[in-house]
Amino acid sequence: MSNSxxxxxxxxxxSKQSAISRRRFLSDMxxxxxxxxxxxxxxxxxxxxxxxxxxxxxxxxxxxxxxxxVAACTRCGICVRDCPYDILKLATLGDEVPTGTPYFTARTxxxxxxxxxxxxPNCPTGALDHSLTDINKARMGLAVVVDKETCIxxxxxxxxxxxxVCPLExxxxxxxxxxxxxxxxxxxxxxVVHSDACTGCGLCEKACILEDAPAIKVFPEHxxxxxxxxxxxxxxxQKKAKGGSLIKTQDKHQYNxxxxxxxxxxxxxLVTDEQGNPIVAPDQKKPAxxxxxxxxxxxxxxxxxxxxxxDVLKKGIQEAQ
Amino acid sequence: MATxxxxxxxxxxxxxxxxxxxxxILRRTSQISILLIFMLVPLCHWMTPGSECHLxxxxxxxxxxxxxxxxxxxxxxxLLLQIVAAGFTHIAIEAVIGAFIVLAFYLLVxxxxxxxxxxxxxxxxxxxxxxxxxxxxxGGTRFSRNIRYWVLGMVLVLSAxxxxxxxxxxxxxxxxxxxxxxxxxxxxxxxxxxxLFDLFMTRRGWCTHICPMGAFxxxxxxxxxxxxxxxxxxxxxxxxxxxxxxxxxxxIKPVLKGKEKGVPAVILAGECTNCxxxxxxxxxxxxxxxxRYQQEATKTHxxxxxxSS
Numbered sequence: 001m002s003n004s005x006x007x008x009x010x011x012x013x014x015s016k017q018s019a020i021s022r023r024r025f026l027s028d029m030x031x032x033x034x035x036x037x038x039x040x041x042x043x044x045x046x047x048x049x050x051x052x053x054x055x056x057x058x059x060x061x062x063x064x065x066x067x068x069x070v071a072a073c074t075r076c077g078i079c080v081r082d083c084p085y086d087i088l089k090l091a092t093l094g095d096e097v098p099t100g101t102p103y104f105t106a107r108t109x110x111x112x113x114x115x116x117x118x119x120x121p122n123c124p125t126g127a128l129d130h131s132l133t134d135i136n137k138a139r140m141g142l143a144v145v146v147d148k149e150t151c152i153x154x155x156x157x158x159x160x161x162x163x164x165v166c167p168l169e170x171x172x173x174x175x176x177x178x179x180x181x182x183x184x185x186x187x188x189x190x191x192v193v194h195s196d197a198c199t200g201c202g203l204c205e206k207a208c209i210l211e212d213a214p215a216i217k218v219f220p221e222h223x224x225x226x227x228x229x230x231x232x233x234x235x236x237x238q239k240k241a242k243g244g245s246l247i248k249t250q251d252k253h254q255y256n257x258x259x260x261x262x263x264x265x266x267x268x269x270l271v272t273d274e275q276g277n278p279i280v281a282p283d284q285k286k287p288a289x290x291x292x293x294x295x296x297x298x299x300x301x302x303x304x305x306x307x308x309x310x311d312v313l314k315k316g317i318q319e320a321q
Numbered sequence: 322m323a324t325x326x327x328x329x330x331x332x333x334x335x336x337x338x339x340x341x342x343x344x345x346i347l348r349r350t351s352q353i354s355i356l357l358i359f360m361l362v363p364l365c366h367w368m369t370p371g372s373e374c375h376l377x378x379x380x381x382x383x384x385x386x387x388x389x390x391x392x393x394x395x396x397x398x399x400l401l402l403q404i405v406a407a408g409f410t411h412i413a414i415e416a417v418i419g420a421f422i423v424l425a426f427y428l429l430v431x432x433x434x435x436x437x438x439x440x441x442x443x444x445x446x447x448x449x450x451x452x453x454x455x456x457x458x459x460g461g462t463r464f465s466r467n468i469r470y471w472v473l474g475m476v477l478v479l480s481a482x483x484x485x486x487x488x489x490x491x492x493x494x495x496x497x498x499x500x501x502x503x504x505x506x507x508x509x510x511x512x513x514x515x516x517l518f519d520l521f522m523t524r525r526g527w528c529t530h531i532c533p534m535g536a537f538x539x540x541x542x543x544x545x546x547x548x549x550x551x552x553x554x555x556x557x558x559x560x561x562x563x564x565x566x567x568x569x570x571x572x573i574k575p576v577l578k579g580k581e582k583g584v585p586a587v588i589l590a591g592e593c594t595n596c597x598x599x600x601x602x603x604x605x606x607x608x609x610x611x612x613r614y615q616q617e618a619t620k621t622h623x624x625x626x627x628x629s630s
């Protein structure tokens with residue numbers, strides 16, 4: 001509209017009029033840009049909350065990580081059509097899940113774990129990863145025993161329904177035998193989920209005998225599982241990996257520390273070199289006073305003849321021998 | 322202007338009822354059949370509860386992405402652009418092939434054929450326009466038709482900024498066809514909103530002013546060979562009915578009245594939806610479908626065919 005007006009006035013070749021229509025054109029332009037910008041801002045802000053990952057949305061098997069998923073899914077619903085059990089739904093406006101994207105609600109309709117995974121191969125963009133061919137490798141979510149107060153296994157009663165319906169029997173859910181302190185003489189058969197095997201299909205959640213909310217519930221994995229800091233070394237796992245004890249009694253003691261980590265004692269490294277001098281951590285610019293001077297101080301945790309606390313340990317070993 | 326004119330009356334008298342409604346009826350048939358093709362299997366299940374439905378899938382999915390006979394993929398090219406803009410690059414080849422198939426089809430028949438022959442929102446906005454005319458509503462907010470191109474740009478920028486298909490959260494077009502096949506939820510509110518917007522706020526508000534999908538297909542349509550021609554423009558008796566029915570009335574005049582200026586007798590503007598309503602409504606058979614490269618008919622008097630196109 002503004003275009004045609006500029007053209008019209010241009011043909012009238014009146015400089016005043018063309019100035020006015022230029023003003024008009026520019027202000028129309030600015031108005032349009034502002035309007036569209038606000039429209040976009042609104043949608044953008046809405047998308048911030050709509051795309052925030054919701055705990056209830058369990059994606060079909062093979063779904064790539066949620067951040068990529070909301071960029072890749074065309075919301076076409078072919079997966080919904082291909083699901084033989086009709087468990088998948090496309091979210092509608094106002095749902096907790098981004099509009100149009102597929103999800104299922106495990107409590108009412110869990111994934112039945114079809115061996116041929118029919119929902120995946122027809123996904124046009126690969127939002128459902130076509131390389132998933134073994135349904136047992138799907139990671140839709142992770143089951144969590146959320147209600148340990150009401151779960152009847154924790155009350156000392158026999159249930160094990162979740163254990164029995166689990167398609168990865170004995171791998172994704174195991175029963176932990178625990179002493180029943182209430183009765184003093186019975187065992188509790190407590191379900192424990194293992195994330196290395198659980199696919200998040202939700203069959204356990206569906207089967208849970210509790211009314212309303214289940215005691216075991218599937219969550220997106222990032223909500224249900226944390227990450228153990230990399231500095232933790234689980235001795236029993238290292239032992240298992242090595243196939244035996246990591247140290248022998250005759251081994252010279254050494255700290256098995258990750259790279260760049262130092263034990264520290266009063267600003268001086270606890271580890272000594274061959275000559276018995278403390279090795280100072282490289283980031284320690286100014287080493288504290290030599291350890292010998294502090295020998296007599298009472299707050300030393302391991303007082304002894306040597307400045308090196310390790311000697312105390314070594315002495316103990318020698319005495320034992 | 323539209324107070325006394327009964328649209329299409331003269332055309333019915335001169336050409337007969339069928340010729341005066343042909344393209345409109347064909348268009349509605351196309352729109353409804355496309356919806357039905359997607360719905361065949363679900364309808365079959367719904368109508369024969371309990372028993373097995375032996376109908377195979379013809380079209381599976383929706384207009385955003387679909388599969389014909391479970392083999393030929395089709396994907397909305399604008400959606401694919403948004404996916405790329407959102408930064409997802411591991412797109413399966415199927416979606417890319419599908420987008421090119423759709424692109425090729427609309428490049429051939431006219432970009433905005435999507436708008437007038439396929440898109441279900443067109444039926445909503447046409448209904449709003451029909452009611453607006455019936456109720457003789459005029460006025461409302463007027464704003465530039467070029468807004469849609471800004472919106473188109475905004476949609477792509479939004480994908481890039483949010484890293485998601487942000488516009489798809491609210492896109493009424495995909496919301497309606499997806500909703501019809503898979504459930505609407507609160508999406509009805511958006512569709513009612515568009516109907517009311519077109520009815521009270523702006524004449525032909527959504528489709529010709531705002532919709533970025535229309536804008537995208539409009540850009541595509543600039544290159545299409547299939548166009549509405551006005552070879553018999555000399556016979557125009559200035560009844561003005563084509564301006565009334567045309568959703569993009571601004572594109573007719575330069576061609577219809579452009580003979581002296583040497584404007585070719587073909588509507589080249591990408592905004593034209595190839596709906597053919599101007600052909601229906603013209604009692605003088607000024608318009609017909611043709612290709613853009615066709616030479617202008619030298620003897621205008623011979624162009625008065627009983628069947629247009």
